[in-house]
Amino acid sequence: MHQLCLPMGLGENDMDKLDQIIGRRRKVPRDSYLYRMDDVFTNLYAVRVGHFKTCQINAGGEQQITGFQMAGELLGMDAISTDHHHCDAIALEDSEVCEIPFARLEELFGTMPTLLRHFHRMMSQEITREQSAMLLLGNMRAEQRLAAFLVNLASRYVARGYSSTNFQLRMSREDIGSYLGLTIESISRLLSKFKKQGLLGVSNREIELLDITALKAMAAGTEACS
Amino acid sequence: MHQLCLPMGLGENDMDKLDQIIGRRRKVPRDSYLYRMDDVFTNLYAVRVGHFKTCQINAGGEQQITGFQMAGELLGMDAISTDHHHCDAIALEDSEVCEIPFARLEELFGTMPTLLRHFHRMMSQEITREQSAMLLLGNMRAEQRLAAFLVNLASRYVARGYSSTNFQLRMSREDIGSYLGLTIESISRLLSKFKKQGLLGVSNREIELLDITALKAMAAGTEACS
DNA sequence: CGCCGACTTGACATTAATCAAATGTAGTGG
DNA sequence: CCACTACATTTGATTAATGTCAAGTCGGCG
Numbered sequence A, B: 001m002h003q004l005c006l007p008m009g010l011g012e013n014d015m016d017k018l019d020q021i022i023g024r025r026r027k028v029p030r031d032s033y034l035y036r037m038d039d040v041f042t043n044l045y046a047v048r049v050g051h052f053k054t055c056q057i058n059a060g061g062e063q064q065i066t067g068f069q070m071a072g073e074l075l076g077m078d079a080i081s082t083d084h085h086h087c088d089a090i091a092l093e094d095s096e097v098c099e100i101p102f103a104r105l106e107e108l109f110g111t112m113p114t115l116l117r118h119f120h121r122m123m124s125q126e127i128t129r130e131q132s133a134m135l136l137l138g139n140m141r142a143e144q145r146l147a148a149f150l151v152n153l154a155s156r157y158v159a160r161g162y163s164s165t166n167f168q169l170r171m172s173r174e175d176i177g178s179y180l181g182l183t184i185e186s187i188s189r190l191l192s193k194f195k196k197q198g199l200l201g202v203s204n205r206e207i208e209l210l211d212i213t214a215l216k217a218m219a220a221g222t223e224a225c226s
Numbered sequence C: 001c002g003c004c005g006a007c008t009t010g011a012c013a014t015t016a017a018t019c020a021a022a023t024g025t026a027g028t029g030g
Numbered sequence D: 001c002c003a004c005t006a007c008a009t010t011t012g013a014t015t016a017a018t019g020t021c022a023a024g025t026c027g028g029c030g
Helices: A012-021 A104-108 A115-138 A142-159 A173-180 A183-194 A212-221 B012-021 B101-108 B115-141 B142-159 B173-180 B185-196 B212-220
Strands: A023-029 A032-037 A042-048 A051-057 A063-070 A088-091 A095-099 A166-168 A200-203 A206-208 B025-028 B033-035 B043-049 B051-057 B063-070 B088-091 B097-103 B166-168 B202-205 B206-209
Touching: A012 A095, A012 A104, A012 A115, A023 A032, A042 A104, A051 A173, A051 B115, A063 A115, A063 A173, A063 B115, A088 A115, A095 A104, A104 A115, A104 B033, A104 B115, A115 A142, A115 B033, A115 B051, A115 B173, A142 A173, A142 A183, A142 A206, A142 A212, A142 B088, A173 A183, A183 A200, A183 B202, A200 B206, B012 B101, B012 B115, B025 B033, B025 B063, B043 B101, B051 B173, B063 B115, B097 B101, B101 B115, B115 B142, B142 B166, B142 B173, B142 B185, B142 B206, B142 B212
Parallel strands: none
Antiparallel strands: A023 A095, A032 A088, A042 A095, A051 A063, A051 A088, A166 A206, A200 A206, B025 B097, B033 B088, B043 B097, B051 B063, B051 B088, B166 B206, B202 B206
């Protein structure tokens, strides 16, 4: 976990200091909120175990999921600008996070430039992640979006030492649809279609990617559409 | 400009130090690149004069505009994570920026916590800005997107002391379409429709918002669609 | 067993894209 | 000043993609 999350390349000494401030762990049961939109911001959260989704609600009352977070990823960076959270964070399964009191983290920045640099990289990464999501939502067709989503999940599981081909979706079809800007029916149809084409196996939320190359090509738009 | 951009609430002394590192100004003629995707990252850029667009190109060769930047806004924060730019930045008109050598900025962070805090707010703001764009692209219908876009531009011009109702679009219809995930034809039709409905006046790139309330309601989805 | 929620599938409607053409605008050179 | 070109925009007709509505089906759980 330390590899994916904050520290990365800190000395022993600095590591200790960091460990001192990220004391408290917090369990978050399935479907419960880690934080809600407009809550006052005091902590960042590092996911230790489980999965989360973050979602916004617009004035019209519609929900959009802005991301899914898994172990080793950081939650709450969007709240720094206003000291209030801009979205809800909800556990997709029983999960656990580390609280990182932001004020104390800021104190460390003054003396630990390596930590600071790493923190900047993480915020920047969040920006590029969202730019990719914009590309997906603005430019891609339904088929491409779902392919890109699955390939992205696979790569994140690989980075965590899990199988790149077999994994369980932690989120509902509805969540996927919301994230990809599609309806639940479209997601369902596309999964069925991919299955029929032999690109993957699906059984409930169990996924087996059978032809990652084809899925990647589809995501990239490098493929003649069927 | 200092109000919108980096400093904000720094002491005289700190301000001087900051001014020392953001020495160089750079003129960027219309349609030319401030930086290109994959360029090595060395500087952030603060827009002094003019307007920019940032755009990504996906594997299929299609372009998506991820944002429009105006005076006082910061460019390049997405490059911190990999030391390479993730998008192209192109001037929409003859423009001018301040180069901010990031390595030197980082040196200042150690001794200027106020500057650091402000920098974090700006990165965080970039994250929330992009989350709003995701909401727009994922959830809104064409009409809502364009209304939201125009209202957003208006509010940014107000913040800069310009008219909230009369302004010039610096970008082409095609650019707007790319940003909103729509075609140029859709943008054109929608502008004509809004004009016919008396919501705004358009003449080439000159815009006059005649009923901001209605446009805001439309953007929020609070309006019965016509 | 029977209910409930999540998911699938089909028929149809709607939105926005595509294709095509016309119109307008800015810039250039005579 | 005007004709001419290149490009941006508008408008219309049609199509394709995805949403909506409506039944079903599946799986888990009391």
